[in-house]
Amino acid sequence: MIPTLGHAAVVVGLAATLFAAAAFWLGARRNDPGLVLLGRRAMYAAFGLALVASAAMVVSLLTHDFSVRYVARNNATTTPPFYSFISLWAALEGSILFWTLLATGWAALVLHRYRERAPALMPWAGVTLALGAAFFFAVMAWPGDPFVRTEPVGAEGNGPNALLQNHPFMGLHPPLLYLGYSGLAVPFAFGMAALVTRRTDEAWLGMVRRWTLVPWTFLSAGIVAGAWWSYEVLGWGGYWAWDPVENAALLPWLTATAFIHSSMVAERRGTLRVWTHALVIATFVLTLVGTFLTRSGVVESVHSFTQSAIGPWFAGAIIVALAGSLALLVWRIPELGDTRPPGRPVSREAAFLFNNVLFLGVTFVVLFGTVYPMIREAASGERVSLGAPWFTQVNAPIFVALLFLMGVGPALPWGGASWRTVRDRFALPLLAGALLAVAGWLLGVRAAAPLVALAMAGFVVTVMGEEVVRGSLVRGRARGERPPVAAWRLATRNRRRYGGYLVHAGIAVMAVAVAVSGSLASDVTVTLRSGESVQLGAYTVTHQRVVSERLASDPRVLETRAELALAGPQSGALAPALRDYPNSPSPIATPAVRTAAGEDLYVTLLATDPASGEVTLHVFVNPLVAWIWIGGAVVVLGAAFAAWPERRRVPVPAPAAEPVPATATIAAARPEQ
Amino acid sequence: MSRLLLPVAAVAALAAVALVGVALLSAPAPRTDAERTERLAAQLRCPDCQALSVAESRTRAAGAIRGEIAGLVAVGRSDEQIRSHFVDRYGEWILLAPPDPVAWWLPALVVLAAIAAFGAWLLRGRAATTRAPGATHAPATAAAGAPDAEARRVREELEALDG
Numbered sequence: 127m128i129p130t131l132g133h134a135a136v137v138v139g140l141a142a143t144l145f146a147a148a149a150f151w152l153g154a155r156r157n158d159p160g161l162v163l164l165g166r167r168a169m170y171a172a173f174g175l176a177l178v179a180s181a182a183m184v185v186s187l188l189t190h191d192f193s194v195r196y197v198a199r200n201n202a203t204t205t206p207p208f209y210s211f212i213s214l215w216a217a218l219e220g221s222i223l224f225w226t227l228l229a230t231g232w233a234a235l236v237l238h239r240y241r242e243r244a245p246a247l248m249p250w251a252g253v254t255l256a257l258g259a260a261f262f263f264a265v266m267a268w269p270g271d272p273f274v275r276t277e278p279v280g281a282e283g284n285g286p287n288a289l290l291q292n293h294p295f296m297g298l299h300p301p302l303l304y305l306g307y308s309g310l311a312v313p314f315a316f317g318m319a320a321l322v323t324r325r326t327d328e329a330w331l332g333m334v335r336r337w338t339l340v341p342w343t344f345l346s347a348g349i350v351a352g353a354w355w356s357y358e359v360l361g362w363g364g365y366w367a368w369d370p371v372e373n374a375a376l377l378p379w380l381t382a383t384a385f386i387h388s389s390m391v392a393e394r395r396g397t398l399r400v401w402t403h404a405l406v407i408a409t410f411v412l413t414l415v416g417t418f419l420t421r422s423g424v425v426e427s428v429h430s431f432t433q434s435a436i437g438p439w440f441a442g443a444i445i446v447a448l449a450g451s452l453a454l455l456v457w458r459i460p461e462l463g464d465t466r467p468p469g470r471p472v473s474r475e476a477a478f479l480f481n482n483v484l485f486l487g488v489t490f491v492v493l494f495g496t497v498y499p500m501i502r503e504a505a506s507g508e509r510v511s512l513g514a515p516w517f518t519q520v521n522a523p524i525f526v527a528l529l530f531l532m533g534v535g536p537a538l539p540w541g542g543a544s545w546r547t548v549r550d551r552f553a554l555p556l557l558a559g560a561l562l563a564v565a566g567w568l569l570g571v572r573a574a575a576p577l578v579a580l581a582m583a584g585f586v587v588t589v590m591g592e593e594v595v596r597g598s599l600v601r602g603r604a605r606g607e608r609p610p611v612a613a614w615r616l617a618t619r620n621r622r623r624y625g626g627y628l629v630h631a632g633i634a635v636m637a638v639a640v641a642v643s644g645s646l647a648s649d650v651t652v653t654l655r656s657g658e659s660v661q662l663g664a665y666t667v668t669h670q671r672v673v674s675e676r677l678a679s680d681p682r683v684l685e686t687r688a689e690l691a692l693a694g695p696q697s698g699a700l701a702p703a704l705r706d707y708p709n710s711p712s713p714i715a716t717p718a719v720r721t722a723a724g725e726d727l728y729v730t731l732l733a734t735d736p737a738s739g740e741v742t743l744h745v746f747v748n749p750l751v752a753w754i755w756i757g758g759a760v761v762v763l764g765a766a767f768a769a770w771p772e773r774r775r776v777p778v779p780a781p782a783a784e785p786v787p788a789t790a791t792i793a794a795a796r797p798e799q
Numbered sequence: 800m801s802r803l804l805l806p807v808a809a810v811a812a813l814a815a816v817a818l819v820g821v822a823l824l825s826a827p828a829p830r831t832d833a834e835r836t837e838r839l840a841a842q843l844r845c846p847d848c849q850a851l852s853v854a855e856s857r858t859r860a861a862g863a864i865r866g867e868i869a870g871l872v873a874v875g876r877s878d879e880q881i882r883s884h885f886v887d888r889y890g891e892w893i894l895l896a897p898p899d900p901v902a903w904w905l906p907a908l909v910v911l912a913a914i915a916a917f918g919a920w921l922l923r924g925r926a927a928t929t930r931a932p933g934a935t936h937a938p939a940t941a942a943a944g945a946p947d948a949e950a951r952r953v954r955e956e957l958e959a960l961d962g
Contacts, residue, residue, distance in 0.1 A: 362855045369850035471921045483917045487910040513895025553804040560811035567818045574822040
């Protein structure tokens with residue numbers, strides 16, 4: 127009954143989205159607000175239907191309705207309710223359903239918010255969003271039907287993928303990532319609307335930047351949460367392996383980041399329209415490419431889902447989206463074109479655009495590295511692979527240049543800088559960066575990557591710090607505010623800028639943490655009898671006993687854990703474990719991680735010998751890893767700060783010599799940013 | 800202050816660059832057999848996992864390869880000989896960073912070409928229009944002319960409007 131309801135919701139959802147697309151289209155062509163209203167309501171209905179279908183799936187999972195094939199394959203009677211619930215996105219069909227829910231949710235939210243503020247763009251954005259949602263409903267109606275039944279109905283299901291039910295982070299990482307991925311359809315829809323209606327103006331740009339920043343924030347959080355999940359669950363001591371699907375999540379993040387930067391130049395100068403559109407299109411298409419890579423089985427990955435029937439559908443969607451949007455863009459180029467550089471070679475504009483060149487450079491490298499093995503195998507039959515060492519070596523110089531630009535951009539004024547300005551603004555930050563690197567050397571760091579990262583971080587943070595201090599003092603003096611009050615007001619009146627600084631500070635912290643943990647980690651693999659210990663760094667790990675028992679939360683799972691005593695800078699008990707899941711051919715490692723500000727102690731249990739009570743352990747000391755997560759949190763916080771709606775409209779200078787009067791009119795004409 | 804700061808910053812920056820250079824040149828010389836084994840293992844793909852090296856993975860196959868590397872290191876084979884030993888057995892696929900010229904040169908050339916094109920575009924624009932219409936050069940000119948404090952205020956006021 128309930129699965130039938132879910133299936134019906136999918137079919138009606140497909141009809142509703144197709145109807146919405148038609149209504150928006152006709153409404154826009156005939157300038158008929160009634161039709162547009164109808165389209166909008168159909169999209170609200172589509173969201174409601176996606177909600178019904180998702181709820182039907184969740185209920186089927188929670189009640190272990192094994193007549194549904196998806197439930198039989200991904201659930202068991204003993205699966206805890208939390209993991210039953212999150213199994214909504216644990217496998218192929220469910221994740222498409224979940225995606226549809228989020229995509230229609232974003233669409234409904236945006237269409238509602240902009241129903242009056244952007245009456246010209248909204249119907250065409252609605253056509254795009256409705257067609258996108260229709261595609262997902264169609265995938266669920268045909269190749270990826272989540273509600274397919276099985277006969278006969280078994281008494282027990284297969285249970286969720288063992289890796290995915292091993293850590294509560296699975297409740298966090300995929301939703302964040304999907305929120306980011308699915309939300310990037312919104313800027314694309316507005317991009318298409320602007321091209322159709324020839325309204326690539328300031329208001330459009332502000333809207334698109336806001337609706338890129340919001341999903342960007344979720345995508346960033348999702349990527350960091352995924353790295354954290356990998357670190358806490360997979361037991362190899364690392365967090366990023368340049369796995370094809372990790373790359374797939376990174377690609378749209380890179381182009382969206384490039385867009386967020388170039389849009390500031392575009393807004394200020396009123397140029398770069400073609401480029402802006404191209405980045406919006408690239409970002410959206412790369413989310414589809416990422417889904418295609420994950421869901422079609424064309425790449426080997428820790429994330430790949432087994433089935434590949436939907437591969438051709440996504441390949442088709444990529445081709446349609448790319449060809450359609452590029453054709454529209456090329457058609458409009460004569461009207462959009464202004465290809466002059468927007469600033470002098472030494473200016474903030476140039477720094478931001480150089481950032482774009484480098485971000486697209488990384489995008490190319492990552493995309494190339496992900497697909498080159500496939501291309502070469504198809505062409506010559508030889509199997510090659512490009513792994514982490516390749517990605518690290520090729521990207522490292524670009525990352526260093528990007529870090530440097532992160533300091534250069536904010537230090538240079540818009541328009542162009544005199545030598546004197548450059549000197550004034552760079553001297554102290556350069557000194558700070560250099561001193562940090564020298565300090566690192568004196569503290570015994572002899573690897574190049576951490577020294578470079580320290581220098582760059584010192585440079586970047588000092589540039590921003592200097593500006594915040596200077597700005598607060600100027601404001602404090604001018605308005606008689608105390609410096610902390612002035613700093614807070616300065617930041618809240620310029621959310622985008624100071625939120626951006628916070629993001630940059632978070633990235634600087636992450637860069638140092640990544641470089642240090644990558645270069646200065648140490649590890650040892652040992653086999654210990656009961657009572658024996660191993661030393662690594664300042665830590666001593668002593669093996670006490672092996673315990674095997676069934677998990678209270680899921681008695682089908684047999685956990686074998688090594689109970690260890692830890693002494694050193696951190697102490698206490700550790701219990702890395704191996705968990706045997708009935709549906710997993712090999713046991714799943716559950717590492718024990720002790721996190722501290724300076725370094726993590728990380729222990730994975732590799733094997734136990736029941737006869738002798740011996741355990742084989744992989745022990746790591748990973749310096750500064752906690753700062754990757756802290757830096758990630760700062761990035762997300764900064765982005766949220768920047769994206770937070772402003773009550774007061776901030777005047778934005780027009781590209782004119784007298785900013786104040788011009789801005790007043792634009793701010794008045796501008797929709798909420 | 801800035802008159803003193805600049806040379807100090809320049810010297811410190813040079814020192815930092817020199818230290819990084821020293822670190823780059825002197826770092827990767829593994830001394831012990833264990834270090835060599837570890838480094839070689841980090842270059843080989845674990846045959847039965849996804850996207851992990853033999854050094855990172857703890858599967859049986861990875862363990863066997865690590866043992867084999869240690870054996871080859873112990874009998875005095877060179878890094879190159881050891882790598883080609885595994886390439887002969889598994890194909891080039893086993894190398895995480897294969898010596899495939901396309902894989903290294905194509906991305907490097909594309910990125911460098913993009914940077915060059917960008918640079919040419921910026922300079923061409925400078926030659927064609929030293930001033931884009933509507934460009935606000937106020938910060939730069941003010942900074943050059945007016946006294947420091949006032950220049951900064953002007954700059955601040957302007958940038959406070961940037962958003």
